[in-house]
Amino acid sequence: MLTLPRLASEPDTACTPAAVGHRSAEQSHVTSRPRIKDVAALAGVAPSTVSAVLNDRNSPRAGAATRQRVLDAAKSLGYVPNEIARGLRTRRSMTVALISDVIATTPYAGQLIQGAQDAAWRAGYLLLLVNTGGDEALEERAIAALRQQQVGGALYATMYHRVVPVPTSLAGLPLVFLDARPADGSVPSVVPDEEAGARTAVHELARHGHRRIAFALDQREGPAATGRLAGYHSMMRDHGLPDDPALVVRARSDSSGGREAAHGLLALPQRPTAIFAFNDQMAIGVFHAAAERGLRIPEDLSVVGFDDLYVIGREMLPGLTTVALPHYAMGEVAVDLLLGVVEGDIGPDPVVRLVDCPLVERGSVGPVPLVVAEGAR
Amino acid sequence: MLTLPRLASEPDTACTPAAVGHRSAEQSHVTSRPRIKDVAALAGVAPSTVSAVLNDRNSPRAGAATRQRVLDAAKSLGYVPNEIARGLRTRRSMTVALISDVIATTPYAGQLIQGAQDAAWRAGYLLLLVNTGGDEALEERAIAALRQQQVGGALYATMYHRVVPVPTSLAGLPLVFLDARPADGSVPSVVPDEEAGARTAVHELARHGHRRIAFALDQREGPAATGRLAGYHSMMRDHGLPDDPALVVRARSDSSGGREAAHGLLALPQRPTAIFAFNDQMAIGVFHAAAERGLRIPEDLSVVGFDDLYVIGREMLPGLTTVALPHYAMGEVAVDLLLGVVEGDIGPDPVVRLVDCPLVERGSVGPVPLVVAEGAR
DNA sequence: CTGAAAGCGCTTACAG
């Protein structure tokens, strides 16, 4: 237990019996840190001078000699300014919040949080985390608590890309939506570029020679399904590929949905030689269906997923080629955007920032199988 | 944008040109909230009375009438105390930190963070998150920043269960280790009960009649490997099962390691009818090996994993029966422990709190296959 | 170039 020396200083204010009694009662296990007064006393200057030197304002406030004395004193005492006190005076706080519904329970959470954290940290901010589990009453109380803590702004993230109303309790706070789009378009948001990601997936298949490329997508509507479907169609068109309606099937967005969809697709008279799955979980189902039909991947069937869900793609046999949801980058971009408005550099312009979804090549894409290729032409 | 009325009050202090200029310059997008003075003015009492009423201290401080007036005034203004100012005065903060190396990049992170967050929230605390990526220099600076923010204590978590030194920069701060054990035993820690979890896995297999139960474990040493191996042996013994050294093999803790291990095990003259895999990733490898040998799960081979990695077990075919790492509960327990010492209820007793690892039954365990059962006896 | 004073928004003894 490192205990920093408590310097004698203005005994009239600091060492009244009351103050001492208070400290010993409530601060028993907190080491008593030196304050600016202690540094000032040791350096033989006024607290205001210490403040000026340490904050390095209006450069030549202190002479070189004074400056050095202050710096030495601060160092020898291990002085670290109390950010709370400074925040009270300057009326700002070096914290920013990440509010989410249930995001922390998905494997994506980590990357998103990490990206946000890193970006905040780089700017000298600390990240306050609140998860509401989708409970609105709780959300409201949490936001109140955040305001009490004087957070400078907040990221509002949802578990998957969707459109949500702007919580009224957030009014007046600098805000950026993450993986969510505000229903009224009043708040800037950062979301994955679903359409471009789907184009990437289809292109990867097309460049391997596939022409009959199927798309097994989520039966639920939403920005992800809409965007990915648009990307699929547009890239099929760009490659001059047959945009056969039978090649697009909707199902539940898990492995059983993917499996059913794949069975239907693979039973088609002219079966697709490649399947683009809405997400990695559906891709797993495609793998299951292929195995059940004695089709090898990628020799007999190529597949591309979406999301790059942690470990899954890497541990499948063969590894799953997929398009990654850029959660780390999204977290970063969102915080940068937020700090821009918090620090007043930029106005709260309700932009929608699309983040690129990169391809992760593993082993599930191969050339068109000969026998099917002939039948399919 | 909700703008709360700024009440006229003691113009001598609050409305000097300096204060006003300051506010409009730096607070442009922050709604100006009412302060305790505003509530006091509206209720016609002194700020100290408002404070007393709102904090509900020494019960009958205020008479019922005054009390009601204050409450009404606070409500009508939408007054919310500034926690930063209160913290400065009371010398404590309602925040606690979660410091981790790279935990946020694993799919476990979410549950752990969620558990910690929920427990903190329940006690009125907010969670500050810091991820160091294992970078010691960054860790030190982050801890300094946390101290500046006056956090009341910290959870120090690692990505997987291991023994770590106590960072010197954390000295003096109330501390609890999470999924990590302090090298010098000086700090309380919360870790999964690896041994009991392994016993659970083996018992699940044994109760289905399996006798030759293999264990494919991580080749790296660590509390997880050691604990799970001990649990395996002890439960084999408890069931009076043959503890054949050939049944325990070590490999890399991913699917390729699990696959190799399973191939070796399945080639044994008396092959095991069940394999307990060190983790879910190795279990995936066991599935791959079984498929390659034409063995069906669970008809021909039963398998149990460990960790309950998000989605994996659920999306496999059949679903993987596994033992869950209780990350949510660990986060909760750790925060409760931490707040205990922060609030001084309990001393910083360096306990090791073991958290139970529950069985998650899915479809990968079945009865002993007849043909092998006969051969094996 | 440097110091004394005021004040950020609260709470806490201490008087009345």
Add this chain to the structure above:
DNA sequence: CTGAAAGCGCTTACAG
């Protein structure tokens, strides 16, 4: 039962 004063640890005009 209630108010005036002091102070938490800083920073910020304002004087000198």
